[in-house]
Amino acid sequence: MKIAIASGKGGTGKTTLSVNLSAYLAEDEEIVLSDLDVEEPNSGLFINARMVHEEEKYKMVPEWKEDQCTLCGICQEVCNFHAVIQLGEMIMVFPELCHGCYACSELCPTDALPMIPKKMGMLKHLQNDKLSFIESRLDVGEEQAVPLIKQSQDYIDEHFTDDILRIYDSPPGTSCPVIEATKDADFVILVTEPTPFGLHDLKIAVETMKELKKPFGVVVNRHGIGNDGVLRYCEDKDIPVLAKIPNDRKIAELYSEGKLIYNEVPEVKQELDKIIAYLRTLKQGGVQ
Amino acid sequence: MKIAFTTKGTEWDSMMDPRFGRTEFFLIYDEENDELKPHDNRSSSNDAHGAGPKTAQVLFGLDPKVLITGNGPGGNAASVLKKARIDIYVGAGDMTVKEAWEAYKEGKLKKF
Amino acid sequence: MKEIVVISGKGGTGKTSITASFAFLGGADVIVADCDVDAADMHLLLQPDFARGEDFYSGELAKIHPDNCTQCGKCAEVCRFEAISVIDGMHTVDPLSCEGCGYCARICPTNAIENLSMNVGKWYISSIKTGSLMVHARLGIGADNSGKLVAKVKNEAKRLAEETNKDYIIVDGSPGIGCPVVSSLSGASFVVLVTEPSVSGLHDLKRVYELVKKFNLKAGCIINKSDINEKVTQEIEAFLREENILHIVNLPYDEQFTKAMTNGQTIIESDTNGLKQMIVDSWSKIKLTIN
Numbered sequence: 001m002k003i004a005i006a007s008g009k010g011g012t013g014k015t016t017l018s019v020n021l022s023a024y025l026a027e028d029e030e031i032v033l034s035d036l037d038v039e040e041p042n043s044g045l046f047i048n049a050r051m052v053h054e055e056e057k058y059k060m061v062p063e064w065k066e067d068q069c070t071l072c073g074i075c076q077e078v079c080n081f082h083a084v085i086q087l088g089e090m091i092m093v094f095p096e097l098c099h100g101c102y103a104c105s106e107l108c109p110t111d112a113l114p115m116i117p118k119k120m121g122m123l124k125h126l127q128n129d130k131l132s133f134i135e136s137r138l139d140v141g142e143e144q145a146v147p148l149i150k151q152s153q154d155y156i157d158e159h160f161t162d163d164i165l166r167i168y169d170s171p172p173g174t175s176c177p178v179i180e181a182t183k184d185a186d187f188v189i190l191v192t193e194p195t196p197f198g199l200h201d202l203k204i205a206v207e208t209m210k211e212l213k214k215p216f217g218v219v220v221n222r223h224g225i226g227n228d229g230v231l232r233y234c235e236d237k238d239i240p241v242l243a244k245i246p247n248d249r250k251i252a253e254l255y256s257e258g259k260l261i262y263n264e265v266p267e268v269k270q271e272l273d274k275i276i277a278y279l280r281t282l283k284q285g286g287v288q
Numbered sequence: 289m290k291i292a293f294t295t296k297g298t299e300w301d302s303m304m305d306p307r308f309g310r311t312e313f314f315l316i317y318d319e320e321n322d323e324l325k326p327h328d329n330r331s332s333s334n335d336a337h338g339a340g341p342k343t344a345q346v347l348f349g350l351d352p353k354v355l356i357t358g359n360g361p362g363g364n365a366a367s368v369l370k371k372a373r374i375d376i377y378v379g380a381g382d383m384t385v386k387e388a389w390e391a392y393k394e395g396k397l398k399k400f
Numbered sequence: 401m402k403e404i405v406v407i408s409g410k411g412g413t414g415k416t417s418i419t420a421s422f423a424f425l426g427g428a429d430v431i432v433a434d435c436d437v438d439a440a441d442m443h444l445l446l447q448p449d450f451a452r453g454e455d456f457y458s459g460e461l462a463k464i465h466p467d468n469c470t471q472c473g474k475c476a477e478v479c480r481f482e483a484i485s486v487i488d489g490m491h492t493v494d495p496l497s498c499e500g501c502g503y504c505a506r507i508c509p510t511n512a513i514e515n516l517s518m519n520v521g522k523w524y525i526s527s528i529k530t531g532s533l534m535v536h537a538r539l540g541i542g543a544d545n546s547g548k549l550v551a552k553v554k555n556e557a558k559r560l561a562e563e564t565n566k567d568y569i570i571v572d573g574s575p576g577i578g579c580p581v582v583s584s585l586s587g588a589s590f591v592v593l594v595t596e597p598s599v600s601g602l603h604d605l606k607r608v609y610e611l612v613k614k615f616n617l618k619a620g621c622i623i624n625k626s627d628i629n630e631k632v633t634q635e636i637e638a639f640l641r642e643e644n645i646l647h648i649v650n651l652p653y654d655e656q657f658t659k660a661m662t663n664g665q666t667i668i669e670s671d672t673n674g675l676k677q678m679i680v681d682s683w684s685k686i687k688l689t690i691n
Contacts, residue, residue: 008439009411009412009438009439009441010410010411010412010439010575011410011411011412011413012411012412015600039576039577039578040409040410040576040577040604040607042410042599042600042603042604045599045600045603078502078503078506080460080500080501080502081501099499099501100480101480101481101499101501101503102478102480102503103478103501103502103503103506106478107506107507140577140607140610143578143579172411172438172439172575173438173439173575174438174539174541174542175438175539175542175543176542179496179542195658195661195662196441196444196661196662196664197416197439197441197444197661200441200444201439201441204541207541208541208542211541211542225655225658225662226658226661226662227662247655249628249653252625252628252653253628253629255598256596256597256598256599256601256628256629256632257598257599257629257632258598258599258600
């Protein structure tokens with residue numbers, strides 16, 4: 001089963017929930033945790049594990065072969081992303097802007113722009129007993145997060161069997177990277193705060209999940225602050241609230257040090273138990 | 289020698305545009321015949337991504353030796369300008385074109 | 401006219417609450433631009449009236465016209481994004497997968513594919529409760545915040561500031577380190593970095609400051625919730641000294657922020673303890689630095 005942990009806005013506690021839920025579950029069973037927030041991967045700051053494997057990740061981009069080029073200009077004309085431009089008698093390629101559509105390469109009449117692999121980031125595979133942690137990190141300057149997110153999921157599919165529970169820490173927002181990170185999930189947990197900001201961003205996240213036709217539930221973080229707007233909204237819309245993680249200065253302090261919280265704050269463990277119980281009923285209900 | 293300015297208008301008294309990729313205009317000053325020519329770059333606002341290198345390509349076509357601007361171009365545009373051998377001077381974002389030109393002549397602008 | 405851009409790298413540091421407080425303090429002198437369109441929350445504090453709105457188009461999307469299509473399948477062959485599939489015997493584009501590269505339209509032998517400009521959301525000019533104006537935007541699902549939208553919001557804000565002779569534009573900047581935040585920073589007079597003393601806060605601050613440095617921009621930093629972790633706060637302060645970044649203020653962990661937000665207010669309108677004064681002083685400090 002694949003569980004994606006997402007949120008409309010950043011800073012609501014996605015990473016906190018992902019790492020604590022994964023570490024707690026991994027006390028009893030094999031778990032794969034993957035940080036798919038490849039632009040700002042932070043889960044690794046909370047995980048102590050040894051490196052099993054590390055690999056460079058590539059995307060395909062065109063490379064200019066000067067001796068084959070007739071400077072006809074078709075390549076720059078067909079590139080919708082300004083990733084290929086002609087400068088006098090020179091063709092320049094900007095790999096960070098390239099979406100890898102192959103149009104310039106395949107429409108070049110003299111094969112002067114073959115596609116070659118170009119590094120866009122790193123994938124790390126770490127292990128601590130039953131917990132496997134996969135982190136991908138996009139190089140600074142790269143703009144395309146989606147291909148790296150896809151390749152990370154492919155890596156997991158190749159290296160782990162389907163019966164192992166997978167937890168995806170997704171990027172924030174509602175744009176393409178989030179869609180890529182959640183579209184294969186069997187269930188999505190939306191993390192929010194019980195505040196007007198939290199509610200506003202939750203509504204957008206809910207719309208996105210409905211558009212993707214994904215089953216989802218809500219975890220309220222910092223329960224006790226703000227107001228009851230989020231809970232009332234969930235009740236109105238029949239959205240299951242899986243857990244309410246209390247607002248506690250101690251949690252913020254532990255988080256700031258890069259520490260796990262579930263063993264230090266008993267209420268957190270109780271709330272994680274509720275989430276786990278819910279996930280078990282899903283599994284029995286036939287979601288695979 | 290031709291000198292390019294990123295600007296919001298087409299006169300010596302116009303304000304500089306501190307941006308490069310999405311600058312509204314270029315003003316090209318030709319020292320030899322004391323001529324000031326505008327180039328409208330407002331169509332760059334149609335580009336979702338890659339406005340920088342596209343604008344750098346346009347500037348290459350205008351053939352200046354020096355660019356005077358505000359914050360300086362981003363990485364991709366900077367590499368095009370380097371290939372095009374255009375020298376870049378920055379820090380003129382809050383000035384009028386005339387003030388920027390004088391600051392440049394007096395050596396007060398920083399080379400990018 | 402000066403442009404102040406507030407960014408944070410990481411979410412949840414209090415960036416929007418602080419930006420809205422500055423906007424409130426600046427009152428009629430300040431045009432507000434909300435470029436954090438992924439989590440555009442500023443309107444919850446400043447209560448815009450959405451008086452004028454306009455559709456926003458960015459990028460392209462392929463559309464196959466069934467009347468001209470011979471179902472030859474060449475489009476699906478060249479598409480690298482698996483965006484074209486056959487549904488009920490017809491070649492069809494999945495809008496969420498299409499990247500808008502335009503390759504399919506170029507090679508279609510019967511010109512049955514059209515590239516449509518994509519409507520990705522709306523942008524607005526609103527009156528707000530500070531007695532001034534705000535430019536903001538709302539994105540559709542799966543639409544990417546782009547440099548183009550950020551540039552549009554900022555341009556409109558600038559135009560309004562010039563027309564009405566305002567002293568300042570305050571920009572709530574985009575998150576991350578990609579194209580939108582680059583566009584947020586472009587043209588700034590001063591950058592305010594809002595961070596918190598956590599391992600992730602410091603990590604993201606350093607990443608986003610790399611970008612600020614590239615553009616030679618003057619910057620100052622607000623450390624929010626500074627008493628949560630004194631040790632990391634000291635590390636951040638050391639980083640600020642090293643990089644010659646103005647240390648604006650340390651704000652304590654205070655649930656007053658959330659209480660104010662819950663009432664739809666900025667901290668300036670609601671506070672009873674010292675937080676309000678600290679923000680008033682910070683705003684004065686920023687104004688002093690840039691003028």
